[in-house]
Amino acid sequence: MPHCDQVTNASTPGNAGTVVVLTIALDGETPVLAAGRRYAEHAMVMSHQAFEPHVAVPRLLDLLAAYSVPATFFIPGFAAERSPAMVEAVLAAGHEVAHHSYSHRPPTSLSEADDRREFERGLEALDRFGITPAGYRAPMWSASWRTPELVREYGMIYDSSLMDDDKAYVLQTSHGDLAEIPPHWSLDDWEQYAYLPAPHLGYHINNPLAVSAMWTSELAATRRYGGTFVLTGHGFLSGRAGRIEGLRQFIESALEFGDVKFRNAYDVACAALSDVATERKKHERVDVDSAIYPDW
Numbered sequence: 001m002p003h004c005d006q007v008t009n010a011s012t013p014g015n016a017g018t019v020v021v022l023t024i025a026l027d028g029e030t031p032v033l034a035a036g037r038r039y040a041e042h043a044m045v046m047s048h049q050a051f052e053p054h055v056a057v058p059r060l061l062d063l064l065a066a067y068s069v070p071a072t073f074f075i076p077g078f079a080a081e082r083s084p085a086m087v088e089a090v091l092a093a094g095h096e097v098a099h100h101s102y103s104h105r106p107p108t109s110l111s112e113a114d115d116r117r118e119f120e121r122g123l124e125a126l127d128r129f130g131i132t133p134a135g136y137r138a139p140m141w142s143a144s145w146r147t148p149e150l151v152r153e154y155g156m157i158y159d160s161s162l163m164d165d166d167k168a169y170v171l172q173t174s175h176g177d178l179a180e181i182p183p184h185w186s187l188d189d190w191e192q193y194a195y196l197p198a199p200h201l202g203y204h205i206n207n208p209l210a211v212s213a214m215w216t217s218e219l220a221a222t223r224r225y226g227g228t229f230v231l232t233g234h235g236f237l238s239g240r241a242g243r244i245e246g247l248r249q250f251i252e253s254a255l256e257f258g259d260v261k262f263r264n265a266y267d268v269a270c271a272a273l274s275d276v277a278t279e280r281k282k283h284e285r286v287d288v289d290s291a292i293y294p295d296w
């Protein structure tokens, strides 16, 4: 089970300004196969996703190394098995690898038994690389109410799927405390760059310099309040040449602020869990009267 005692220099949002957490999902073929197994027969779609291990990841690792900034890579078990050299390259570069399901099917669409099997198969796949992940992110952020419980039950110390804050906080589960490191759609490259007609991943091809400017202005605003700025990229999207330059510009702008720290999700989780000043929350399900909100 992951533990935190080797962390000495992590900063918590509560006492140390703004922390940027670069999170990069290496989903490979999983999002398109989760939309339909038939896409395995579609050469263009498969090759669109294969750009990630072959071209995108080396570029992204070079970019991170150039600025000595850490990142957390969320890798589904299926993608890890398909591209073991990609996983080894991420590990060799010293970055964190975290749990991102096995097949990228959303927990909200799974039975509890299938959800558990996803957790276990994802863990088994990472274990073959010697990885004991400290945290989890739900595919498409489609966490169910049982997701934080399962994350903690399976020995992880953080989740990064929920959106009710812009600072890392402690979520109390029946299995113990968990750090929640909240992402948001506005800080995700999917909403900027995802274009694939079938399966329909999105119709977005935006200007990377405009995207970088938007993220930088959001970071500037976050500094007024202090917080955990969780940027989300995907290898197959952000590994394109112009988009790498957009990300480069964002990193340079963030460093120029002078008071922004880059940390991986693990360090942020440990800092949040160990700081008594971190907000503690307990989620409660929303009880809904079926007479008022009938099923559609």
Ligand SMILES: [Zn+2]
Binding pocket: 025, 027, 100, 104, 139, 140
């Ligand atoms: Zn994903």
